[in-house]
Amino acid sequence: MATIRTRGTARRRSARAPRSAGEWRITTLTGLGLLVLLAVHMVANHFVVKSIGGLRDYRQVLAYIANPVIFTIESLFLLFVTVHAMLGLRSVLLDLDPSPRLHRWIDRGLAVLGLVTLAYGYFLIGTLASRA
Known part of the structure; x- marks a missing residue:
């Protein structure tokens, strides 16, 4: 373990747990997926619309x-x-380098934030699709 000396006292820091390769792979795959989906999104929403006369109005978005x-593409995005x-x-x-307890809180908090974000986003996408 690493030791940090402050004012003559020794304080032990917890050794950081190694990051899993699975997390790195998921981050990398979602990043690559984002590049593809962003390209499709940009073409469909910002370049093809010139054929309909510019930006889409509300009816055209529906x-x-x-x-x-x-x-499906927007949901995956x-x-x-x-x-x-x-x-x-x-x-x-x-x-x-949070403590193990704070590490658990970070994991839980981000999971909840992610789920709330997805629920709200899917609610909005579903609402728009249902109004068409």
Whole structure:
């Protein structure tokens, strides 16, 4: 274990648990998925719309999101963004070397935040799709 000396006293720091390869793989895969889904999203929402006269109005957005393929793409986009963001934020917070107890709270808090974000996002996407 590493020892930090402060004012003549020795304080032991807990050895940081190694990060799992699974977390790294999930972060990497969601990042790659984001690149693909972001490209599809940008083309569909910002480049193809020139053929309809510019940005979509509300009715056009409803018709667009009612398409099952687009609904699936936007839902996956939300999932990948949320998972990638929560794992990234977790990584930053764990770099602060929290205690094991705080580590558990960080994991639980980010899981709850991610689930609330997904629930709200899917509620909004579903509401738009149902109004079409």
